[in-house]
Amino acid sequence: MLLLADPARYAESRRSELHAVADRLLDGRQFVLGGMVKEFELAFASFIGTEHCVTVASGTDAIEIALRALGCEGKEVLVVANAGGYSTISCLAIGATPIFVDIEKSSLLVSVSSLIDLVSEQTGAIVITHLFGLAVDCAEIDKLVRVKLGRSVPIVEDCAQAHGAKVGKIRVGAQAMIACFSFYPTKNLGALGDGGAITTNDDALAERVIHLRQYGWTQRYFQGVSGGRNSRLDELQAGFLTVFLRDLDERNDKRRKIVKKYVENGASVVQGGFANSEKYVAHLAVCTVKDRDILINKFDEAGISTGVHYPYLDSEFATTQHLVKQLLPNSWTARDKIVTLPCFPEMTSEEIGLVCSTISQCQQHFETT
Amino acid sequence: MLLLADPARYAESRRSELHAVADRLLDGRQFVLGGMVKEFELAFASFIGTEHCVTVASGTDAIEIALRALGCEGKEVLVVANAGGYSTISCLAIGATPIFVDIEKSSLLVSVSSLIDLVSEQTGAIVITHLFGLAVDCAEIDKLVRVKLGRSVPIVEDCAQAHGAKVGKIRVGAQAMIACFSFYPTKNLGALGDGGAITTNDDALAERVIHLRQYGWTQRYFQGVSGGRNSRLDELQAGFLTVFLRDLDERNDKRRKIVKKYVENGASVVQGGFANSEKYVAHLAVCTVKDRDILINKFDEAGISTGVHYPYLDSEFATTQHLVKQLLPNSWTARDKIVTLPCFPEMTSEEIGLVCSTISQCQQHFETT
Numbered sequence: 001m002l003l004l005a006d007p008a009r010y011a012e013s014r015r016s017e018l019h020a021v022a023d024r025l026l027d028g029r030q031f032v033l034g035g036m037v038k039e040f041e042l043a044f045a046s047f048i049g050t051e052h053c054v055t056v057a058s059g060t061d062a063i064e065i066a067l068r069a070l071g072c073e074g075k076e077v078l079v080v081a082n083a084g085g086y087s088t089i090s091c092l093a094i095g096a097t098p099i100f101v102d103i104e105k106s107s108l109l110v111s112v113s114s115l116i117d118l119v120s121e122q123t124g125a126i127v128i129t130h131l132f133g134l135a136v137d138c139a140e141i142d143k144l145v146r147v148k149l150g151r152s153v154p155i156v157e158d159c160a161q162a163h164g165a166k167v168g169k170i171r172v173g174a175q176a177m178i179a180c181f182s183f184y185p186t187k188n189l190g191a192l193g194d195g196g197a198i199t200t201n202d203d204a205l206a207e208r209v210i211h212l213r214q215y216g217w218t219q220r221y222f223q224g225v226s227g228g229r230n231s232r233l234d235e236l237q238a239g240f241l242t243v244f245l246r247d248l249d250e251r252n253d254k255r256r257k258i259v260k261k262y263v264e265n266g267a268s269v270v271q272g273g274f275a276n277s278e279k280y281v282a283h284l285a286v287c288t289v290k291d292r293d294i295l296i297n298k299f300d301e302a303g304i305s306t307g308v309h310y311p312y313l314d315s316e317f318a319t320t321q322h323l324v325k326q327l328l329p330n331s332w333t334a335r336d337k338i339v340t341l342p343c344f345p346e347m348t349s350e351e352i353g354l355v356c357s358t359i360s361q362c363q364q365h366f367e368t369t
Numbered sequence: 370m371l372l373l374a375d376p377a378r379y380a381e382s383r384r385s386e387l388h389a390v391a392d393r394l395l396d397g398r399q400f401v402l403g404g405m406v407k408e409f410e411l412a413f414a415s416f417i418g419t420e421h422c423v424t425v426a427s428g429t430d431a432i433e434i435a436l437r438a439l440g441c442e443g444k445e446v447l448v449v450a451n452a453g454g455y456s457t458i459s460c461l462a463i464g465a466t467p468i469f470v471d472i473e474k475s476s477l478l479v480s481v482s483s484l485i486d487l488v489s490e491q492t493g494a495i496v497i498t499h500l501f502g503l504a505v506d507c508a509e510i511d512k513l514v515r516v517k518l519g520r521s522v523p524i525v526e527d528c529a530q531a532h533g534a535k536v537g538k539i540r541v542g543a544q545a546m547i548a549c550f551s552f553y554p555t556k557n558l559g560a561l562g563d564g565g566a567i568t569t570n571d572d573a574l575a576e577r578v579i580h581l582r583q584y585g586w587t588q589r590y591f592q593g594v595s596g597g598r599n600s601r602l603d604e605l606q607a608g609f610l611t612v613f614l615r616d617l618d619e620r621n622d623k624r625r626k627i628v629k630k631y632v633e634n635g636a637s638v639v640q641g642g643f644a645n646s647e648k649y650v651a652h653l654a655v656c657t658v659k660d661r662d663i664l665i666n667k668f669d670e671a672g673i674s675t676g677v678h679y680p681y682l683d684s685e686f687a688t689t690q691h692l693v694k695q696l697l698p699n700s701w702t703a704r705d706k707i708v709t710l711p712c713f714p715e716m717t718s719e720e721i722g723l724v725c726s727t728i729s730q731c732q733q734h735f736e737t738t
């Protein structure tokens with residue numbers, strides 16, 4: 001069965017380097033926040049183009065800590081409802097109220113008009129998710145917010161699915177006030193376990209994040225900042241990520257080429273029109289389809305895994321229903337029409353060919369692009 | 370300089386086994402909550418003697434998640450103030466109110482009379498920290514709580530410093546309703562990064578913990594339980610811990626023998642009277658001293674690191690001061706008189722001898738035992 005993502009293939013190709021990282025850990029003798037974390041933070045900040053990178057234990061922790069660093073406790077935070085729940089969980093963890101923004105039909109990314117409609121004096125932050133690998137232009141959103149409110153509202157970029165994507169020459173993660181990354185294994189840049197990071201150009205925010213990721217300590221054992229937790233990236237994962245970062249742009253290119261072939265064979269990949277653009281890093285090949293169950297079944301018969309990203313909206317749980325103020329028509333429509341096809345850089349040309357021929361055979365089940 | 374703890378020595382002695390774990394990770398191809406996590410959870414539950422072990426990302430997360438699983442949000446939680454802040458941070462993270470209990474002068478462990486004084490109908494849970502490696506008898510506390518309130522209050526064992534210690538034949542972690550472990554590298558059972566676990570015999574609690582450690586998911590992507598986060602133990606760390614668990618009892622024995630020698634040479638190790646007992650696993654050799662600065666300086670001159678566990682009480686931060694209802698006289702007195710000497714199983718006999726001779730030379734600075 002062809003998996004949706006198979007990070008073990010890439011890891012396998014780096015086996016000897018991973019053993020070298022393990023040796024570096026033992027030789028370095030510092031197992032928490034040591035030299036390999038520092039080295040990766042410098043390398044990743046340099047890659048993204050920010051002054052600071054502070055690693056944490058996961059992408060969800062990154063959003064939670066970024067929102068805390070911005071002082072969003074008790075405030076409203078704008079989020080989309082179709083991004084798997086991570087931003088909403090982070091809001092709820094700090095006592096902020098997620099306000100659900102609808103999405104664009106075409107890209108499944110945040111609807112800027114819905115967002116501008118909902119932004120208000122109560123908004124503590126706006127989480128912008130570069131969903132499925134396509135970068136949202138945060139500068140444009142900031143401009144429109146300033147027109148409405150006469151001031152900016154902090155934007156938190158959620159880059160968990162878009163490592164390396166660019167708006168113009170600027171990478172996601174360097175577009176707004178603060179940005180969050182996940183290094184979950186299947187991500188474009190993935191560790192071999194959980195991991196996350198926050199990037200920012202703001203010195204004071206970076207310092208707050210450094211305190212918050214370690215108990216709110218302003219010095220060892222002294223809780224100078226409230227809301228701190230334990231959220232640290234492992235040395236080993238940092239070492240692996242430094243190795244993997246070198247190939248990121250090249251592997252993103254391979255992802256785009258796969259999506260391009262899917263589009264050529266008739267798949268309605270929702271962001272497929274960007275397959276030639278660095279704005280897009282093809283994290284997930286999400287398509288819109290007419291009858292999802294039939295299509296999933298056809299692919300299953302062909303030995304191809306499919307997924308749904310995501311089967312639920314953040315706004316439909318018992319824990320969040322009472323917060324819903326909007327109807328979110330586009331989010332609901334998309335929820336039942338999306339299906340994700342395999343897309344990862346280590347797919348063989350045979351596997352890509354198999355997916356393409358299955359797409360061709362299922363032509364009538366895809367939405368017209 | 371002799372370090373307080375040096376987990377790299379032990380890791381070094383297991384280098385080839387650690388590489389084998391890395392190979393198992395790559396061969397197993399499942400990088401999050403895979404076979405090595407499952408294997409460790411089974412092995413650790415069996416070692417502790419509980420039905421369930423659920424691993425999480427850190428010891429602090431373990432306490433937070435255990436308190437959530439018990440439904441302590443908005444309730445009072447009894448904690449000691451001299452255990453480094455981790456329980457208090459966990460309370461604050463879930464919106465529970467930490468109520469600070471004083472300690473016994475002799476052991477620096479929770480004062481049972483202070484605890485019984487403070488337990489009330491508002492108490493959602495009692496965190497019992499087996500501090501520095503000495504087990505508290507939770508059954509005794511439960512008995513006294515039932516005498517006062519006519520019912521039990523859930524006890525959360527904080528076993529971060531007492532892996533393997535026993536009360537009678539029962540290990541800490543199996544004494545109360547739910548228990549929390551940290552696998553920070555310097556712990557008696559330490560990973561090569563962050564890690565934690567929760568043990569319990571209660572099926573429903575274990576199930577809640579399994580949901581809470583992964584976004585509150587009751588099925589993939591479905592947030593059926595509120596208060597969930599991402600808190601997972603890495604596969605690699607689980608693999609290392611399975612290897613290290615085999616030596617735990619033997620290494621605890623070495624720790625006790627070191628403390629015994631310190632006591633014989635005149636150090637006032639506060640829990641040193643238990644150096645022949647399995648109730649004690651000698652996590653930290655904490656002594657009470659007359660003039661801490663002089664003693665620290667003497668040890669420093671001899672090339673021996675010392676520490677203070679801990680330099681602050683949980684009750685003295687801006688974030689917690691308003692919660693203090695008690696004077697905590699014993700906690701405050703101990704705070705300024707404690708000093709920690711090196712104690713780890715891989716100390717050489719020369720190093721132990723050096724500490725012992727320095728103790729002898731500093732005799733007058735230790736408190737009379």
